[in-house]
Amino acid sequence: MVTTDSPARTDRRPAATAPRVVKDSRGTTVFRAVNAAALVLIAAVTLYPFVNLVAQAFSSEGYINAGQVNLWPKGFNTTTFQVVMADPMFWRNYQNTVVYTVVATAIAMVLTTTFAYAISKHHLKGRSVFIGIAVFTMFFNGGLVPNYVLINELGLKNTLWAIVLPNAISVFNLLVMKSFFENFSTELEEAAEIDGLGTYGKLARIVLPLSKAVIATMVLFYAVSFWNSWFSAFLYMDRAELYPVTVYLRNLLAAATSLDAMGGGSGESTQIASNVKAVTMLLTVLPIICLYPFIQKYFVSGVMLGAVKQ
Structure with a gap:
């Protein structure tokens, strides 16, 4: 029996080549x-x-x-911090600020979100009228004295609502959210309607869960605004225990500035007068700085989603 060797089989696969690296131009x-x-x-x-x-x-x-303080503390001193934080009224006013900010931000978000969602629907009757009224308030208002008289006549003076209600809706935030809702997918809302959801059901179960970026951005805007606000409380409240911490620090700053101008007082008083501005600003902005990193990832995307019209 004669056998013949079959020819050797050879692979003709192309040899692997190293990926080409594209170098950046000069x-x-x-x-x-x-x-x-x-x-x-x-x-x-x-x-x-x-x-x-x-x-x-x-x-x-x-x-x-002497103007020798630059990037590092010199003659390390915490006298002003100790004096401020040892005052029970400081902590009472700080608590007021937290309550005012949380309540005001919650109410503002509810009103702004529902208003923006309503006027984002082109089939809404009178839509242009509502938008016109909102935009009108950006350029014209009743004035300081009429606002004070209105708050006083409504019995809101020395109450939380004197701070919350007059600033409940920011028209800028309203227009940003309106633009975002106008670009929202109509197919999702139509599918929700087929499943039997009404207007509030669509808003609560479909729109809001998919709007976390713009909502987080608006929460930051409102929270910063209410946290830093002091003039409304200064105008509508005359009881120190109701002040927010910004009014407390403002009064402390005014007293220290007056003392510094007169050039009198003890060593502790002159120390407070010298760096009270820095201490008050630091105590005011520190909570917001601590909050910002947690919602920073939503900030840019939220503003862009609501500001760019497709």
């Missing part, structure tokens, strides 16, 4: 370097005032008055 490299340097410079310029503020808050009077 212009792209230069642009990235310049862009990075510019961003670092802008960040440094932005952070410098805040770092200087912190340094002054913990520095002693002599170094502050």
Whole structure:
């Protein structure tokens, strides 16, 4: 029996080649370097005032008055912090600020969200009238004296509602949310209607869960606004135990400034007068700075989603 060897089988698969790396052009490299340097410079310029503020808050009077405090505290001193935080009224006013901010932000978000969702529907009768009324209030208002008389006549003076209700809707925030809802997928809402959901059901179960970015952004806007607000409380409240912390710090700042102008007082008083501005600003902005990182990821996307019309 004769056997023949079959020819050897050879694989003719092409050899694997290393991926080609596309090198950046010289212009792209230069642009990235310049862009990075510019961003670092802008960040440094932005952070410098805040770092200087912190340094002054913990520095002693002599170094502050001599202008020697820059990026690091000199003559480390916490007298002003101790005096402020030892005052029971400070903590009472701080509690008021938290309550005012939470309640006012919650009410503002409910009113702004429902109003924006309603006027985002083109089939709404009188839609243009409602939008016109809202925009009109951006340019015209009743004035300080009529507003004060109205709040007083409604019996809202020395109450939480004197702060909450007059500023319950920001027209800018309203228009941003309106633009976002106008770009919302109509197919999802139509599918929800087929499943039997009404207007409020669609808003609560479909629209709001998919609007976390813009809602988080509006919460930040409102919370910062109410937290920093002091004039409404200064105008409509005359009892110290009802003040927010911003009014407390404002009064402390005014008293320290007057004392500094007269050039009198004890060593503790002069120390407070020298860095009370830095301490008050630091105590005011610190809670917002601590809150911001938790919602920063929603901030840019929320503003862009509500500001760009497709």
